[in-house]
Amino acid sequence: MTEENKEMSEIIAHQNIIEVRSLSVFYGQFQALKDVNIDIQARKITALIGPSGCGKSTFLRTLNRMNDLIEGVRTEGWVIFDGKNIFDEDTDLLELRRRIGMVFQRPNPFPLSIFDNVTYGLRVHGQTDRALMEERLVHSLQAVNLWDELKDRLEANALCLTGEQQQRLCIARVLALGPEVVLMDEPCSALDPTATARIEDLMYQLKQKYTIIIVTHNMQQAARVSDFTGYFLLGELVEFGQTGQIFTSPRDRRTEDYITGRFG
């Protein structure tokens, strides 16, 4: 790689992939997010922490517009992804969700075969080429370190897998679509500590290629895996910055109270 290329890739690596400006979300009368501003850097892990009901999951679900599915939701502000506001009328919602994938709290494979689970997204996006699907399947199962375990039983029902395998499979299901951002909503809360550690390792591998935003209740987890951390409280983004800085010298008193365990 030439010097120039290296510099370019550095710049690209530090690009903001998502910029959130003055974002407010209302559920009927209740304001769940208050004027949130945040820059998400590409190919980094951003952790969102805060007590239950503080709006961090709402924030996450706003980014791929999953909140649209909830009755009476209203959104104000901008979320700029790839130079475009995702709330624009002409946003292709299906394409947005392909590019910004989501992993949920509980492992939730469909009651289908492993093959059908991983290729589900491709098929709903109109892919019929079996060879391409198989190629993507191999890649995404390799990316989550499941290929060697599962390659001989791709037709088995995904519900037969262990919790950790199921969660990896759910990540593979997202990766098969070639997303740029992966949203993770407490992806380890249903797993035991060893499985959690292995999923964290996986996140570390994945950030080579993907931008990860993770909501977690577990502050050690945020400190371990993330590059940036945001602290939410009552719908407000209290503090956002480099993870090291947030955990060693928080600027806001409320953040300090939370991370030192005095509150929350």
Next chain:
Amino acid sequence: MKTKFRLKPRAEQKVVRFFLYFLTSVAILVLVFILVVILKNGLPQLSLEFLTKNPAHMGKEGGIFSTIVATIYLTFIALLVATPLGVGTAIYLTEYTFEGKVTRIIRFGAECLAGIPSIIFGLFGFILFVTKLKFGWSILSGGLTLAFMVLPTIIRTSEEAIKSVPAAYRLVSYSLGSTRWQTVTRVVLPSAAPGIVTGVILSIGRSIGETAAVIFTAGSALRLPSSIFSSARTMSVHFYILAREGISMSKAYGTAAVLVIAILLINIVTYYLMSKYISRTSPE
């Protein structure tokens, strides 16, 4: 002071167990009793001839072939119409609207429809299909009437089945960029299929056994129906006329036996198919 009468826990357990056992036995015995009476009187009538020959002399002689054909025909048309209508309504109510006034009204309407006596459906079918739309006494009129009669059952069972599909499946499907329709057809309906099929089976049973609604709309012609515009007599109507007009009690019992066996067979076969289907879609 008098102490309250109270059994020891172990004794109480025994009494309750015996009592519940007794209640269950009564329920089962009623079923067994019906089956025994029908089969004891009906089975001796059954023969290949009875099943394959058309009735002669108003049903006094011959078999019941034309009524079997009419029953199948009518039930088929009823379900052909009611299944898409009912499942479609259920999908609309659960997946395409939020809970509100409209859904409550639709649901209330369906409940009311379920409570209407079948003879009223017969009258409605007679007025609308037989006279107004000029379908005459025909398989078509009868089938459509039955379709409306079983519609609430299909709506309700499909709705319950669709509601019991885990919400997570829908969320995941949407988050992977599926449309609503893709989510319904690829995730929701396959998971809800056993419940929906159960509703359809129940409706088949009701259609086969229905008499009042059919006699008004499909008529009671004994000939083998040649098209959906032919008037025809179903097995249950045949049974009713044979017994009511005292034409032949033995032929009536024979018809009843065929009806009961058919319904039992349908239930057994579906049960078997469903358990196979469920074992295919869930972990070992």
